[in-house]
Amino acid sequence: MIEQFDPHKGKILRILQPDGRCEEKLKPDLADDTVKTLYREMVFIRQADQRALSLQRQGRSGTYAPCQGQEAAQVGSTYALGEGDWIFPSFRETGACYMRGVPLKDILLYWMGDERGQKVAEGTNVFPISIPVGSHPLHAVGVAWAAQLQGEKICTVAYFGDGATSEGDFHEAMNFAGVFQTPTIFFCQNNQYAISVPRKIQTAAKTLAQKAMAYGFSGIQVDGNDLFAVYAATREAREKAISGGGPTMIEAVTYRFGPHTTADDPTKYRADEELEEWKPLDPLLRVQKYLEGKELWTKDWEAQIKEEAEKSISEAVQDAEGVVEPKPEEFFQFAFAEMTPNLKEQMDDFLAFLKEKGD
Amino acid sequence: MIEQFDPHKGKILRILQPDGRCEEKLKPDLADDTVKTLYREMVFIRQADQRALSLQRQGRSGTYAPCQGQEAAQVGSTYALGEGDWIFPSFRETGACYMRGVPLKDILLYWMGDERGQKVAEGTNVFPISIPVGSHPLHAVGVAWAAQLQGEKICTVAYFGDGATSEGDFHEAMNFAGVFQTPTIFFCQNNQYAISVPRKIQTAAKTLAQKAMAYGFSGIQVDGNDLFAVYAATREAREKAISGGGPTMIEAVTYRFGPHTTADDPTKYRADEELEEWKPLDPLLRVQKYLEGKELWTKDWEAQIKEEAEKSISEAVQDAEGVVEPKPEEFFQFAFAEMTPNLKEQMDDFLAFLKEKGD
Amino acid sequence: MAKRNMVEAINSGLMEEMERDSTVMVLGEDVGREGGVFRVTDGLQSKFGPKRAVDTPLAESGIVGVALGLAVKGLKPVAELQFMGFLPPALDQIICHISRMRNRSRGRFTCPMVIRMPYGGGIHAPEHHSESTEAMLAHIPGIKVVIPSTPSDAKGLIVSAIRDPDPVLFCEPKRIYRAIKEEVPDGEYTIPIGEARVVREGDDVTVVCWGAMVREVLNAAERIKEEGVNAEVIDLRTISPLDDGTILTSVEKTGRAVIVHEAARTCGLGAEIIARINEKALLSLEAPVERVAGYDTVFPLFKLEHHYLPGPERILRGIRKVMAF
Amino acid sequence: MAKRNMVEAINSGLMEEMERDSTVMVLGEDVGREGGVFRVTDGLQSKFGPKRAVDTPLAESGIVGVALGLAVKGLKPVAELQFMGFLPPALDQIICHISRMRNRSRGRFTCPMVIRMPYGGGIHAPEHHSESTEAMLAHIPGIKVVIPSTPSDAKGLIVSAIRDPDPVLFCEPKRIYRAIKEEVPDGEYTIPIGEARVVREGDDVTVVCWGAMVREVLNAAERIKEEGVNAEVIDLRTISPLDDGTILTSVEKTGRAVIVHEAARTCGLGAEIIARINEKALLSLEAPVERVAGYDTVFPLFKLEHHYLPGPERILRGIRKVMAF
Ligand SMILES: Cc1ncc(C[n+]2csc(CCOP(=O)(O)OP(=O)(O)O)c2C)c(N)n1
Numbered sequence A, B: 001m002i003e004q005f006d007p008h009k010g011k012i013l014r015i016l017q018p019d020g021r022c023e024e025k026l027k028p029d030l031a032d033d034t035v036k037t038l039y040r041e042m043v044f045i046r047q048a049d050q051r052a053l054s055l056q057r058q059g060r061s062g063t064y065a066p067c068q069g070q071e072a073a074q075v076g077s078t079y080a081l082g083e084g085d086w087i088f089p090s091f092r093e094t095g096a097c098y099m100r101g102v103p104l105k106d107i108l109l110y111w112m113g114d115e116r117g118q119k120v121a122e123g124t125n126v127f128p129i130s131i132p133v134g135s136h137p138l139h140a141v142g143v144a145w146a147a148q149l150q151g152e153k154i155c156t157v158a159y160f161g162d163g164a165t166s167e168g169d170f171h172e173a174m175n176f177a178g179v180f181q182t183p184t185i186f187f188c189q190n191n192q193y194a195i196s197v198p199r200k201i202q203t204a205a206k207t208l209a210q211k212a213m214a215y216g217f218s219g220i221q222v223d224g225n226d227l228f229a230v231y232a233a234t235r236e237a238r239e240k241a242i243s244g245g246g247p248t249m250i251e252a253v254t255y256r257f258g259p260h261t262t263a264d265d266p267t268k269y270r271a272d273e274e275l276e277e278w279k280p281l282d283p284l285l286r287v288q289k290y291l292e293g294k295e296l297w298t299k300d301w302e303a304q305i306k307e308e309a310e311k312s313i314s315e316a317v318q319d320a321e322g323v324v325e326p327k328p329e330e331f332f333q334f335a336f337a338e339m340t341p342n343l344k345e346q347m348d349d350f351l352a353f354l355k356e357k358g359d
Numbered sequence C, D: 001m002a003k004r005n006m007v008e009a010i011n012s013g014l015m016e017e018m019e020r021d022s023t024v025m026v027l028g029e030d031v032g033r034e035g036g037v038f039r040v041t042d043g044l045q046s047k048f049g050p051k052r053a054v055d056t057p058l059a060e061s062g063i064v065g066v067a068l069g070l071a072v073k074g075l076k077p078v079a080e081l082q083f084m085g086f087l088p089p090a091l092d093q094i095i096c097h098i099s100r101m102r103n104r105s106r107g108r109f110t111c112p113m114v115i116r117m118p119y120g121g122g123i124h125a126p127e128h129h130s131e132s133t134e135a136m137l138a139h140i141p142g143i144k145v146v147i148p149s150t151p152s153d154a155k156g157l158i159v160s161a162i163r164d165p166d167p168v169l170f171c172e173p174k175r176i177y178r179a180i181k182e183e184v185p186d187g188e189y190t191i192p193i194g195e196a197r198v199v200r201e202g203d204d205v206t207v208v209c210w211g212a213m214v215r216e217v218l219n220a221a222e223r224i225k226e227e228g229v230n231a232e233v234i235d236l237r238t239i240s241p242l243d244d245g246t247i248l249t250s251v252e253k254t255g256r257a258v259i260v261h262e263a264a265r266t267c268g269l270g271a272e273i274i275a276r277i278n279e280k281a282l283l284s285l286e287a288p289v290e291r292v293a294g295y296d297t298v299f300p301l302f303k304l305e306h307h308y309l310p311g312p313e314r315i316l317r318g319i320r321k322v323m324a325f
């Protein structure tokens, strides 16, 4: 399929239409129950995302980068992965991290300015959030390369945005992946903006997916608001990766419904009309219509899952806010396996200072 | 023509065959005398290159990076340029720099460990040699962009190798050029090796030229040992550039006949057979046969131009070695337009030290 | 004269220089349409158009690398890096090229340009948004490094930086971007690069600082007065070249010194200042010079950042320590 | 025991660690087939195959960035940067990620890895092949920085670096790669990271140095003896974390100190050493600590490099100066 949809020929993979109709011959085999579950996850993620925003507005959390509008891209891609696979999130991957087993509580804790939110559980193969744009795909390539050398049949997925493709490190990561044929999926969420900078200023290439050709492997452009298309493409890329077929780049064409972060005012750089044009393409709406068409969706069920979501989100918020304050000296403790004498000296002086102050 | 030779379709531009025969319909209009002059320049450059090597062997110069085998690429591309165009050489561009007006004496002076060799004359638009691989195409894009803003109809040419295409800065330069449609030619001499690392380890892409597609502009692969092909492609890329058509990437497929530098031993990483295969493709041989076919070449003439070359090369060597030693404090004098007090203090102490030593 | 905060002051400096000199242009991520994430370049694109206030692709090395070319060809680029935490990708172009063009070409090619970046902690930001790595920059030959601490200085220094014949890195203490409002001269106004300023006179102890720390130090200086200690406060304003003359004159008078910086302690600029004092005023010292600085750790997320950043309490402690010695 | 130069010593350390631990691998430009442009990785590919001695694309950021991933996943990458002059493109990954994984994940993910690079001047090389920017590295929290000055130390330290649980930057003074041959222990041999070595005992003046400067200093120390000055010479071996204990003990004994380094003077490591002496041994000082260092200029091409590099003459002058104070 990936080969059929050559971005150079202007092809883009779309399976689920905005009106809920579905290209049956392309439809991945997802049981109705699975689709319902995934819809439920998307609903949960959207509400969690909303809550994170309001926590910041209430001064209960710091800057937050919302993922509203990108739920299908994040849920569809992560659901296609296997147990041992790794993901490498940037700062807008609340949905992907949650899907891969990071408790919402930890995600919130991190944005509350607490590094402990990034200490994922053993066995949870989610890299800590990487803030420097475009820099972490290299890590995904390194882990994939190691897995390959260790004979593990797993793949790694780097999540990044349209803006990230302009960074030199993106280029080096793609190139290393091609040369060493690492089982890596470069999952680009092209949400049309890098803060205020529109996609067309980011590069003169018609698509981002076609950049893969520069590295000798294939890229595909998918409708990023189409749960089925994202799932299907990622699934195939993963199979290719774990069977020694090397890397793939997936450009999920989507749209950021919210601000870049809580510090951003999108009205400064994009017209409301544009937002209105995208609203009908809402990734949730589409799945809802699909389910409705199959009489698998009812208002009551929607209300019920939303209520359940609210409940567990509230618990997560409580838990995150309930975490005991970090010890002041905590930031000294993870510089090295064993604290250096110089650092120990600084920490002791710091603690002495706190004592004097009477903290 | 550039559009017709799509590297993606495995096309490569070759006009002058190894046996001297010529694709008449593709042949650029170069008067016989011009071809003779260019041949003469190539002969000169090869001999100058040889001399630079032996100067190093005799301990009269430092490390040197020879360009033997790449004469057609450097002569053909520079001859296609106009008066006001700029070139941005890396360390292997003796031929290109010489063609653009840098006296051989200065080139030799530089490799003798003297920065003054890089102080080109006013009006000579040749950037100083850039040693960090892949880093200078950005400068070519910047100068081209400025020229565009200043309304000058000129182009800039960045010279770099196959290895350079792996660096992040190459990517950023190509991308900026595409976005701002700068009149820039990315001239890649793919000489098959980055020191010991063969082209195929550098990237999984079939060609380097196809990398241009990732940035929304075209690239073309040309036989880099074919003076006519290199000239024709560069000429067209230049016309496109100065008429607002934006950047082009040219991959000149060639071969480094000599060592990477005087510090390198190629037998460690490449087989003699390989070198033997390339010898018949020698860029000089080809033009010689072409001229011979037109009865424009004779043994006597060859002997004569070689002798004349030797003569002026010897003069250049004499001049370079005759340059007065730099003043010891010279390296303090070009840090800033006006020396900072701190630096002045350091220089005075340095001079006092020399005095004490009795220098 | 109008009351302006630092953001407005730098903005007016850019505005006036772009009016005065048509070769001046700004480029960077979000500096055009958006006017910069901190609004420092606000209004420049609408006034001078998208060719002189340019939104670029997201690539720091690319931004400063093309700026070098723009400068060599005769334009005056003022490049913005969105945060000093994202300076590292641009370091290669700065270290290997921008700082060296003049020397490499023996004066034939120069690249007068400005690279602006907000820096420092205290704004409750995510990782990489609180760094202070100015000491690394001060170790690079061939560039100048400027750090204003007031709106007026910010305007006077950005204008001087734009007019300087050599590359200037201009670090903006974002924590006080909007904290201080003061009269900022309109029109022609410059502050010479390379000159520190005695912000507060005193004869008991010299406190050297820059950027957002100046305000913290002045606060501490007022409080230590109650203990009968009269502190002289020096705002470096330019950290490279370092105006050690002003520091030494003060230390020779006071005999005691404290250096305050946000950056990690080891190999921070404080070390160089101590080295200069040691070399040129050792005999005037009545106590070891004290460093009140960031720790040798990653800058913590904001639940703990107040512990990392030197504040009045720690500065007071430092002053008391040198006084008690 | 066999007589080895530094290249052979590091090579044997790599060889033995790769034999001992199958997770150890080397990667970089020309490190495989070619065995490194200085032959430090010679023979590794033929012995361990192209999967453990890997030629990579020409991209420094890529090399150390993928190495981070390799390390987190359980391999022990030893990455080579061909020259310290080409470290800058890799600084972003080092500063923003490699030094921070442990802290960022609160210990969940770590990246024990080694980044090797030849550094320093004196080999008549082109631009960017003579740099010494170790002080920048010493300013980065979360990494260790090691610099051997003898073949034996080189072997003992590379082995310790490979076994260290945290990232280690390993700077090799290429000027003396082949200058010194000495008995280097075969088999298991380690030198602890973080411990300086007193190379020569003396009680008149302490001279602190590292890398290729150690040889120059020892030369000067012998010559100054004729003037009745007995110099104690300290080879730091590790510059981060800095073993100030050894320095202070010596300075408390001698009361005088000279620091010698190739790097540019301003904000070089010498400044930090002076700061530590000032903070902890000021009262023992009988003279200002002297810095004999590179100048704040671009490292000159080789017609002038001998003027830039500190040699015995300048070191003698520095020692005489502190003795005469
Ligand atoms: C190297 C680097 N430069 C600048 C920034 C500041 N910044 C944060 S997000 C962002 C835009 C990213 O755009 P994109 O890659 O499209 O991801 P999106 O935010 O749209 O998800 C910028 C410039 C950064 N975090 N890292």
Ligand SMILES: Cc1ncc(C[n+]2csc(CCOP(=O)(O)OP(=O)(O)O)c2C)c(N)n1
Binding pocket: B092, B131, B132, B133, B134, B160, B161, B162, B163, B164, B165, B191, B193, B194, B195, B260, D029, D058, D082, D086, D089
């Ligand atoms: C950034 C950087 N890394 C490493 C080097 C060391 N080095 C010098 S030339 C070279 C190979 C360059 O290969 P290529 O780009 O193909 O150019 P060629 O030498 O073949 O002309 C390397 C690795 C360098 N000069 N710059």
Ligand SMILES: [Mg+2]
Binding pocket: A161, A162, A163, A189, A190, A191, A192, A193, A194, A195
């Ligand atoms: Mg985006």
Ligand SMILES: [Mg+2]
Binding pocket: B161, B162, B163, B189, B190, B191, B192, B193, B194, B195
């Ligand atoms: Mg090559």
